[in-house]
Amino acid sequence: MIAMTHAGYVASGWGIALVTLGAYALRTVRRGRTLAAQVPPEERRWS
């Protein structure tokens, strides 16, 4: 690993940021899928 001071802080900071964003993105996309299934295709103007 590259010699780095405060490695723990940098890793945890970036780690938490990416994990939170990832989780939020997945949750949103999954919610989108379940909702999209209940709506007739023409209502979804983007696909």
Added chain:
Amino acid sequence: MTAPHAAPPGRATTSSRGTRVLGALTLAGLVLLLGYALVWSPADIVQKDSVRLMYVHVPTAILAFTACFITTVASAMWLRRRSEGWWVLGGAAAEVGLVFTGICLVTGSIWGRPTWGTYWDWDPRITSTTLLFILLVGYLALRRIDNETGDAAQRGMRGAIVGLLLFPNVMIVHYSVDWWRSLHQKATITRLDPTIEGTMLFTLMLGIVVFGLLFTWLLVHRFRVGWLEERVGATGLDQALVERRAEAGVGVPAGGSA
């Protein structure tokens, strides 16, 4: 956080060609940013490597304020046009903004630990960002309650007024907190302004661009989720009308205007 794989168009999802391209672009940018932020950009002489957190803290702060601005504009447009789209956009921007504000605060306090030795500091930016977080929580709480009334056009007034005031409030809070704290820190160099130039400046700019793309991608998806929630809600109305009229032993209104 992979961009949605090439789902066949038409399959029930909120992704589209546009979001897939945007998603791929964001991912590539993120990899590049991580390279620069963690490896290629130099450590700060004073703070050493903890400065690498700046590349996530500063962009998320900027995008948090942008989200509030979008919500205020969306609320203003809703007040003028009363169309559902603006109402959904207001909510989507606020929610994505809340996530970014949360990340900004967490990375800010982690970054503060090695530099100041404390997880919290009455630094004007941290204080006003925290108040911004609570303003967003309040706005979203109000919207959740407002969502219970069925008629989309009529119910959004409360949320729109608070939404309209969101960005002005953020600015007033930011200005007064800044003014309040600057009385105490006239000469000190706060850790947020280490001298930035060269690769550090480039990495920061890259960070702002990449997180901006991510923000947009999330906003588009969250908007579509909100839009679908409205559609599901709306279809419910016709169904409810049929059930209600069934009580009176009557079918769908013969001449009733749609």
Added chain:
Amino acid sequence: MEPVVQLHGAVTLLGRFPALAGIDLEVAAGEIVLLRGPNGAGKTTLLRLCAGLLPVARGDVRVLGHDLTDRRQARAVRRRVGLLGHATGLYDELTVADNVRFWGRAAGAAPEDITGAMAACTLDGRLAGLPVVHLSAGQRRRTSLACLLARRPKLWLLDEPHAGLDQDGRDLLDGLVRRAVAAGATVLLASHELDRAEALADRVVTIVGGTTDAAVPPATPAEPLLVP
């Protein structure tokens, strides 16, 4: 003369629930129309819709020449309408006189209208100085009626007005209604006391399940839903 109240296919939502699901109704000037129907049929909602208090989800609604689908006109109607319902809008801490004076002056009534209204509702004696919180339901309703009288509305919307009134209270109410109609007002009332209400009304309209299109007048009332 254009009818005072004109509804066609009117739909109104209370939350997500379509309290009114297609109402067709016409009330001519000077007419007294009785709304009949089981609990939860939407009678109260219909009265509040005619008062311009609820948004029109679908269909068209015209009251006193105003199209209520347009919010500004809905607000303009309210000044010319009197709604007497379960809720009286009275301030408990204030006295009867204070309440009638407040609501009267709010509607721009002249002082003599206010004292006249209180006298007409036999409230000018000992009752006037009593805080509303100590009044019986019937007395509260008479005070609320006085507030309505002071505003001289063109359209009277009465939601079970006889409920809680004693014998002479009901005679008083019927007298005031007849006098108002003679003076050019129109009345739409909902009531379960059919004997008294039918004596007063010129015409009866039945509402079930939030609609006036009921195929057959309900022998047995439909499953009543809990609707305000």
Added chain:
Amino acid sequence: MFRDATLIAGKDLRVELRSKVTLQQVAPFAILVLILFGVALDPDRGILTRASAGLFWVAVLLCGLLAIQRAFTIEAADGGRDALRLSGLDPAGIFLGKAAAIFVQLAALEGVLAIGVVVMYGTAVTGVVLLLATCLAATAGLAAAGTLYGVLAAGLRVRETLLPILLLPVLAPVLIGATKAFEAALGGAAADGWPWCGLLVTFALLYTTFGTLAFGPLLEES
């Protein structure tokens, strides 16, 4: 509009005179808050005297919340909102009337609190002109923003818990401005306090104008 405002303010204040809620419940609460600060912050080490400006205004803020919630429970009593809509009163007048009534009650509470702070915290009062100006401007801001968010939260089921979280972050600048202006006045450097007073005046004007415009649609919707 101002005729309606005086009518509403008169009604609210008469309700208050009759029910004496602010006098018998909110005022003692104000004193209680001061005592709690005293108990919590160990009166001997002079913290209370130094922090009296900030503690005063936090107490005012908390009492303000109660006064605002009270102002709108009166309306919700017995179908009051429908009656208000039917009354033909100009919504802007209703807003100004209710804000004025809250302003008067808050001013009275601030009087009580001021005496409490001077007596209990031993604060020497200097720069009285700035103190009064700050009180006027801050209370106007509190009343205007409070009335706007009050009617907004009033129609909702969870209004007791929603109002604080909506209103207090918005009032943070008022708390900062008022405290700083008071500290300048009490610290003898009154000149530094006037810019903060300016902030309070702008805040009050902003919210009064916005409240007058937004009150109608808000009364309409909830």
